[in-house]
Amino acid sequence: MTSFGRYTSAETVGYSFSQPTSAPNKEHSFYPYTDNGGSTLGISGSDFAILAGDTRSVAGYNINSRYVPKVFKIGGDDESGDGAHILLSVVGFAADGQALKERLDAVVKMYKYQHGKPMSVRACAQRLSTILYQKRFFPYYVHAILAGLDEEGKGALYSYDPVGSYEREQCRAAGSAASLIMPFLDNQVNFKNQYIPGSGEGHALEPKKAEPLPRETVEQLVRDAFTSAVERHIEVGDGLQMMVITKSGIEEIYSPLKKD
């Protein structure tokens, strides 16, 4: 082989085009999710359902904003959400939550145009599960709660995991302070560990039966749950957005929370 200058063969010369490109594959270091914090909470009653969420948005130790709603009206006539009969709350990765909300909103609107009747909460709940499961291997990183009134006019509440498992429940807390709020709800809504005094000998007491609570009680439980969560969780605070759905429509209530 001919030798050129100090090189003995072409292989040792650094040409980009002649070199084998067998560099080891680099792993993607881009992580497509973030946790925007916050918490949501839903409770259903005999003729109403409440969905609530705090309005803080965080990124690490930074507060992005003190007012980013997490509870949305689904299937309304316009941007304001008037005419909606379903509520959705999303907590986790806010961009996925926004995308999920917009998809479900479009689905509920299309249903009305195609079938000439509003989508039932039960149908919407199943559809939301399907939407989430369609992205099973690149999930929407959110915990969703869906609320409305069922065919009998009773409060309906469905909760989801990020890949679409769902269940109808009386109450559910989701998000960063879920582990703080949920045990409180178990005790105060489902009366777990509550017994009827004097109903038996010693510890063999009759458990207190859970029954739907009146709206005023539920609203106060929601407020108490959030004021307590704010004390103990740094990602929860700033404002409380409550949406109450009854047969006469959706009522939105905003009240301030501690901003520290």
Place this chain on the structure above:
Amino acid sequence: MEHFPEAWGRPRNDIYGPYDHSYLQTTGPKAHTQSPAVTGTSVIGVKFNGGVAIASDNLASYGSLARFTDVKRLRVFGDSAIVGFGGDVSDMQHIDRLLNSIDIRENYSSDGNLLNAKNLHTYLSKVFYKRRSEFNPLWNHILVAGFDGDGKPFLSSADLLGTTFSAPHLATGFGAHLAIPILRRLFPEDTPLENISKEQAVEALRECIKVLWYRDARSLDKFSIATVTKDGIEVKEDEKVEAQSWAFAETIRGYGAQVN
């Protein structure tokens, strides 16, 4: 004499060892942006009575190197919106090209470019979200300033993950740590917009840029500042940080050569 012109200007193999071709990979997976290269730092924005003010310095850094010192990071869209870019500068130029083509297309429509800042922000956040979902992110954090559909001052943020949020004052990069507390002290979040004049807002942003110049190592004393009002957009792109006082530097302990 090196006879292969392709080898000219390359590091010599006999001195530096075999050339690392991994970055010129032609096989294997397509390499997307894993990290930004040339970057801009803070953009800061604040709403005032009748408009929005926004500012950023004119620096594009290459790691810790102050590489380009005359890069305009505030881009004007149409005659009613400004986009301020933090993060990768080449991605900024790509987005700027998207914005220019939209502006041209809109201007050919019979009633001109009617897209407001809110529409623009929605568009850009969807571009970001789509790209992050393809694992090929546009590595930016942006602020959009202008007016919404109701003609109210609009200031909102979007980032490489598609996360969006809005607040009376916003900042990207180091500004989120240094500028936000200053702006919050000057204009508390419950201040009615009517109580903040354009002059106050602009003066506050100049002060914030100065503080960033003092304390952010990736910042510059040359900056751009712009306002959007009903009368149009005013942009100043060759501003200098004035009335600097480095007296505080004397009081800093724990760094450098001083003994105590």
